[in-house]
Amino acid sequence: MNHTGHIAPGSPETPAGRLDPEPPPPCGVLWTTAGDIRSLLTLPAAFTMQVAHPAVGAGVDRYSVFRTDPWGRGERSLRSVMLWVYGGDEAAAEGRRVRRLHKEIRGTDTRGRRYHSLDPACYAWVHATGFPVAQYAGRYLFRRITPAQERQMYREWLRVGRILGLRDRDMPQTIEEFWPYYHRMLAEEIEPTKVARELVATDADLPRPEPASPALRLLLRLTWPLLRTGYLRFRAFVTVGYMPPDARAAIGLEWTPAQERRLRRFSTAVRLLVPLLPERLRYLPQARAARARWRAGTR
Numbered sequence: 001m002n003h004t005g006h007i008a009p010g011s012p013e014t015p016a017g018r019l020d021p022e023p024p025p026p027c028g029v030l031w032t033t034a035g036d037i038r039s040l041l042t043l044p045a046a047f048t049m050q051v052a053h054p055a056v057g058a059g060v061d062r063y064s065v066f067r068t069d070p071w072g073r074g075e076r077s078l079r080s081v082m083l084w085v086y087g088g089d090e091a092a093a094e095g096r097r098v099r100r101l102h103k104e105i106r107g108t109d110t111r112g113r114r115y116h117s118l119d120p121a122c123y124a125w126v127h128a129t130g131f132p133v134a135q136y137a138g139r140y141l142f143r144r145i146t147p148a149q150e151r152q153m154y155r156e157w158l159r160v161g162r163i164l165g166l167r168d169r170d171m172p173q174t175i176e177e178f179w180p181y182y183h184r185m186l187a188e189e190i191e192p193t194k195v196a197r198e199l200v201a202t203d204a205d206l207p208r209p210e211p212a213s214p215a216l217r218l219l220l221r222l223t224w225p226l227l228r229t230g231y232l233r234f235r236a237f238v239t240v241g242y243m244p245p246d247a248r249a250a251i252g253l254e255w256t257p258a259q260e261r262r263l264r265r266f267s268t269a270v271r272l273l274v275p276l277l278p279e280r281l282r283y284l285p286q287a288r289a290a291r292a293r294w295r296a297g298t299r
Helices: 029-033 037-041 043-051 054-063 070-086 088-101 120-128 130-141 147-163 175-188 194-199 214-241 245-251 257-276 285-295
Strands: 106-108 114-116
Touching: 029 070, 029 147, 037 043, 037 130, 037 257, 043 054, 043 130, 043 194, 043 214, 043 245, 054 106, 054 114, 054 120, 054 194, 070 088, 070 147, 070 285, 088 147, 120 130, 120 147, 120 175, 130 147, 130 257, 147 175, 175 245, 214 257
Parallel strands: none
Antiparallel strands: 106 114
16 A cells, blocks of 8 residues: 555446546636646645554555565555646546555454555545645645645545545545544554554655766765665655644654754745745656646647
8 A cells, every 4th residue: 555545346447427526626726736846745745644544554564665665665655646736637547556456455454454555445535645744844845725625635636536436425525524544544443553663664665766967876886875874864864754733642752852953944934935946846757747748728
């Protein structure tokens, strides 16, 4: 499992006569923020909340290559996420591809319960985590949004859920319905799973990247021990820092006032500097291409 959603076992991927679900609209809240490089800082928090679910954590522990190929897995997951928002006509096809990848993922979760990755009990949580993280971390990294924009963002996030094959009855349909669901999940399901603990560990066995450039590969071989330590510390810092406090508590993650002050200083610098960048540096490639196509009047 990764940043993905699923359909219930046996459900048709696209029922006969039904059009593909529409991705979030151009110029909406997600269109503006999801492909902005600042959103990269929020993804580790969402993923850690996902794998803190007993079934999701068990599936990732058994089936994912996040330990042996973390860089490749991260790149593939990010490409998929960008297609959900910016893929246009390709978005629904990407959702179907993701579901096919998860059809055989099943087993026993950390509490001894049988699970299937396409069961709404766990796949709805995988989708749901993106909204509270975006809402909480956005206060640090982006300009504060209005209540109306927050509601719009949730409506757009429901569209992403439909792209991933979630049915409306499996997702809270309003913010008023979402928060009780979210708090119930934190109270009853979320726990410090093995995978969640690994993702905030600063002594994890992290393989070094293997870039195409021979010179860069040599440089990484020489500097990787130092870079690895710095990267793991930074990853843990942003993972816990941009995670909503109630989710931190449910997973058992500590966060001190000193860390909060550091996060605020770092976030202020990012929030002020990134908007000054040209679009080719500010937006990820898929987002940048989609925005250019839309301005040109094509999809």
